[in-house]
Amino acid sequence: MVRELGPGGTERQAAEIARSIDRSRFAPHVICFHEGIRADELRSAGVPILRLPVTSFLSPGALAAALRLARYLRSRRIRLVHTFDCPMNIFGVPLARMAGIPVILSSQRAHRSLNSALDNRILRVTDRLVQGIVANCEAMRRHLIEDEAVPGERVHVCPNGIDTAMFHSRGRERVAPLAAASLVIGAVCVLRPEKDLATLIEAFAAVSPRIPGLRLAIVGSGPELPLLQLLAGQRGVAEACWFEPATPAVARWLGSMEIFVLPSRSEALSNSLMEAMARGCAVVASRVGGNPELVREGETGLLFPPGDAGALAAQLQRLVEDPALRVCLAESGARRIAAEFSMNISVRKIQQLYESSLASAETRRGAWPAGLR
Numbered sequence: 001m002v003r004e005l006g007p008g009g010t011e012r013q014a015a016e017i018a019r020s021i022d023r024s025r026f027a028p029h030v031i032c033f034h035e036g037i038r039a040d041e042l043r044s045a046g047v048p049i050l051r052l053p054v055t056s057f058l059s060p061g062a063l064a065a066a067l068r069l070a071r072y073l074r075s076r077r078i079r080l081v082h083t084f085d086c087p088m089n090i091f092g093v094p095l096a097r098m099a100g101i102p103v104i105l106s107s108q109r110a111h112r113s114l115n116s117a118l119d120n121r122i123l124r125v126t127d128r129l130v131q132g133i134v135a136n137c138e139a140m141r142r143h144l145i146e147d148e149a150v151p152g153e154r155v156h157v158c159p160n161g162i163d164t165a166m167f168h169s170r171g172r173e174r175v176a177p178l179a180a181a182s183l184v185i186g187a188v189c190v191l192r193p194e195k196d197l198a199t200l201i202e203a204f205a206a207v208s209p210r211i212p213g214l215r216l217a218i219v220g221s222g223p224e225l226p227l228l229q230l231l232a233g234q235r236g237v238a239e240a241c242w243f244e245p246a247t248p249a250v251a252r253w254l255g256s257m258e259i260f261v262l263p264s265r266s267e268a269l270s271n272s273l274m275e276a277m278a279r280g281c282a283v284v285a286s287r288v289g290g291n292p293e294l295v296r297e298g299e300t301g302l303l304f305p306p307g308d309a310g311a312l313a314a315q316l317q318r319l320v321e322d323p324a325l326r327v328c329l330a331e332s333g334a335r336r337i338a339a340e341f342s343m344n345i346s347v348r349k350i351q352q353l354y355e356s357s358l359a360s361a362e363t364r365r366g367a368w369p370a371g372l373r
Helices: 009-020 037-044 060-075 086-098 117-129 138-148 197-210 225-234 250-254 271-278 309-321 323-340 343-363
Strands: 002-004 030-034 049-051 080-082 103-108 132-135 155-157 183-188 214-219 241-244 259-262 282-286 302-304
Touching: 002 009, 002 086, 009 030, 009 037, 009 271, 009 343, 030 086, 037 049, 049 060, 060 086, 080 086, 080 343, 086 103, 086 117, 103 117, 103 138, 103 343, 117 138, 132 138, 132 343, 138 155, 183 197, 183 250, 183 271, 197 214, 197 225, 197 309, 214 250, 225 241, 250 271, 259 271, 259 309, 271 282, 271 323, 282 309, 282 323, 302 309, 309 323
Parallel strands: 002 030, 030 049, 080 103, 103 132, 132 155, 183 214, 183 259, 214 241, 259 282, 282 302
Antiparallel strands: none
16 A cells, blocks of 8 residues: 555555565555556556545545445455555554454655654554554664664564666666766755755755866756755856756666765665666765665765765765776675665565565464455
């Protein structure tokens, strides 16, 4: 269960797991509030989608959707429900519990400081209703244990995976808007405040006067776009910046960048960072959340303190001036992603968790409601 089937990292992970999971063991269903670009992929793979048109939990339609969901879970004899994001944790977990689903798993894929206080109070209730919580990195596991008092044995780390057939270091070439650049620094993300792309623009403005033809490419859509464009103009680098709306051609844009930057102030395990590493970019990331789990300083990339434009500028300067270092970091990063973070590895870990959770449920007396045995 996931809020929407759009281009975001959580949405991609949910869709890829549903598409790739072993059909000899599992019959996946996807439940969402809103469809998007992933819906056609899922239908092409034969995955049923139930769309519940919920826009507010306080609307009359939410009750109708809840009843419809309960009927769907029972009529399809669903044995395991896995919710992937905050809205679906809040909506889906209690309903699955009331429907008597034997195994219910929720997810923690971002720091809870990004949620409202009310949402977090509800999530602390759902934490007690599930058999387990899937975290996508060790940082989120520690967050749940240390900040939310979740027992450690109930938190399972299943890292994100990426499609290494699509994201690989071969065939790198510039997209047309960046064809004339001498070197490209870039970022791919939703343009939200916590991504802190303003720090990237500030750092780029400090470095760019020294390097003729240096360009900054920011790929993504979101509410911060006007502010970022204004800042680029104020810092005198508007002509050197290219803002590209969210696009499914992420691999092509990453193939145009020598250096990828993730300057987030809050992060879990970033799909964009993993994709950039797999695509052969030298990466620089803020030292927050799961970023240090991917970026080993000086080995697979470089790190800097979040919000520190001066420190980021210094790291960018190192990479701009040292082509050998760029190549070394890029190659090491690509090898690590291919070896440890492929979608096949991620799906296999999720399958193992599902199987062990179902096996545990079967041993508990009365675990299976009538009709599910």
